[in-house]
Amino acid sequence: MAMVVMKSDIDDLALLGGDPAFSEPLHVGRPNIGDRTALLSRINDLLDRRWLSNDGPFVQEFEQRIADLLGVKHCIAMCNATVALEIAIRALGLHGEVIVPSFTFIATAHALQWQEITPVFCDVDPATHNLDPAKVEAMITPRTTGIIGVHVWGRPCAIEALSEIAQRRGLKLMFDAAHAFGCSHCGQMIGNFGEAEVFSFHATKFFNTFEGGAVTTNDDELASRIRRMRNFGFAGYDEVVCLGTNGKMSEISAAMGLTNLQSLDEFIRVNQRNYRQYQQEINRLPGLSLIHYDESEKCNYQYMAVEVDPQMTGLHRDVLIKVLKAENVLARRYFWPGCHRMEPYRSLFPDAYLSLPQTEKLAGRIMILPTGTAVGEPEIEIICDILRTAIANADGIRKWVIA
Numbered sequence: 567m568a569m570v571v572m573k574s575d576i577d578d579l580a581l582l583g584g585d586p587a588f589s590e591p592l593h594v595g596r597p598n599i600g601d602r603t604a605l606l607s608r609i610n611d612l613l614d615r616r617w618l619s620n621d622g623p624f625v626q627e628f629e630q631r632i633a634d635l636l637g638v639k640h641c642i643a644m645c646n647a648t649v650a651l652e653i654a655i656r657a658l659g660l661h662g663e664v665i666v667p668s669f670t671f672i673a674t675a676h677a678l679q680w681q682e683i684t685p686v687f688c689d690v691d692p693a694t695h696n697l698d699p700a701k702v703e704a705m706i707t708p709r710t711t712g713i714i715g716v717h718v719w720g721r722p723c724a725i726e727a728l729s730e731i732a733q734r735r736g737l738k739l740m741f742d743a744a745h746a747f748g749c750s751h752c753g754q755m756i757g758n759f760g761e762a763e764v765f766s767f768h769a770t771k772f773f774n775t776f777e778g779g780a781v782t783t784n785d786d787e788l789a790s791r792i793r794r795m796r797n798f799g800f801a802g803y804d805e806v807v808c809l810g811t812n813g814k815m816s817e818i819s820a821a822m823g824l825t826n827l828q829s830l831d832e833f834i835r836v837n838q839r840n841y842r843q844y845q846q847e848i849n850r851l852p853g854l855s856l857i858h859y860d861e862s863e864k865c866n867y868q869y870m871a872v873e874v875d876p877q878m879t880g881l882h883r884d885v886l887i888k889v890l891k892a893e894n895v896l897a898r899r900y901f902w903p904g905c906h907r908m909e910p911y912r913s914l915f916p917d918a919y920l921s922l923p924q925t926e927k928l929a930g931r932i933m934i935l936p937t938g939t940a941v942g943e944p945e946i947e948i949i950c951d952i953l954r955t956a957i958a959n960a961d962g963i964r965k966w967v968i969a
């Protein structure tokens with residue numbers, strides 16, 4: 567990738583007329599792709615078999631491999647995590663109100679609202695970016711039937727505290743673990759907590775099956791219900807025993823999953839290397855803090871989430887993103903502006919923001935930087951040079967942006 571190596575002066579910045587640092591866009595979540603030969607060989611196999619969907623051999627093998635990896639009894643592979651969430655929510659019998667963070671991808675809330683269950687948005691702990699258990703307790707009403715925690719950035723929720731609340735108040739607890747494949751909590755793999763956990767294997771996740779997801783659970787009965795719901799409610803060839811939908815994973819997705827599983831350790835190694843480099847460089851910059859991953863646990867290091875303090879940097883997060891975008895570094899704002907400020911929730915709950923001060927603050931400050939196998943040491947060095955130069959010249963940039 568052609569690039570200008572140094573970005574040391576304000577005039578070097580592309581936003582102010584310099585040449586972009588990168589000739590091609592650097593994306594957040596550029597797909598990791600494992601061994602192409604192994605993938606093509608599996609595709610040949612599935613074409614030869616003419617078994618393309620409906621619980622084929624690759625899906626069955628994929629489910630077993632994931633269950634073994636996570637040490638969980640059941641893995642039910644799905645077409646994506648959104649449908650997996652919808653099915654898990656229905657299989658658990660959630661209704662009325664369910665407590666969720668607003669600081670999450672919109673799919674967590676939509677999976678509830680889609681089936682006319684009210685998502686009740688709860689604030690997060692600014693230290694962890696995950697549901698604040700004390701605030702969860704305060705949101706429980708007689709209509710509450712469950713809690714969905716989201717392991718944001720793959721960092722586990724306050725699982726013990728949430729479990730204790732759920733048990734004491736007679737609520738179901740499940741987790742949106744879309745970010746947390748390959749992560750552990752107290753030495754146990756994510757996938758084992760709550761009544762069920764849901765993973766995403768979307769193309770932008772560090773481990774992907776093109777599109778895909780899975781529900782994992784240690785509950786035999788729940789697993790059978792989820793399997794039936796995934797396949798229109800079929801219990802046998804001709805017998806439909808419940809309401810269901812089509813959540814099946816295709817064989818080609820499972821072929822990609824089996825192939826990428828072979829490279830899982832390598833994907834994580836690259837993410838960890840990138841994280842350590844970002845950590846070294848970013849922690850030297852005033853007003854920027856990269857999230858901390860607990861390296862004593864298993865982590866996937868998937869999200870290079872940086873909190874921007876506008877007072878200390880002299881620049882708002884959105885201005886920094888503009889500076890980076892001009893250089894072809896497509897940093898993203900997650901989860902701006904928070905689910906509660908997106909439709910239909912903005913219209914349904916116009917006052918929700920009043921109880922979400924930490925969510926509002928974080929949504930205005932978090933910036934995600936590129937990582938994954940498409941990004942290496944020289945790219946990260948230049949991204950950090952751009953940030954350093956921008957912050958050192960904050961006054962000049964502000965004047966330029968305002969003018």
Ligand SMILES: Cc1ncc(COP(=O)(O)O)c(C=O)c1O
Pocket residue numbers: 646647648649670671673674716742744745765766767768778779
């Ligand atoms: C927290 C969270 N939940 C759910 C989803 C939905 O996943 P999918 O795209 O597989 O439906 C995502 C996807 O990015 C996510 O980040």
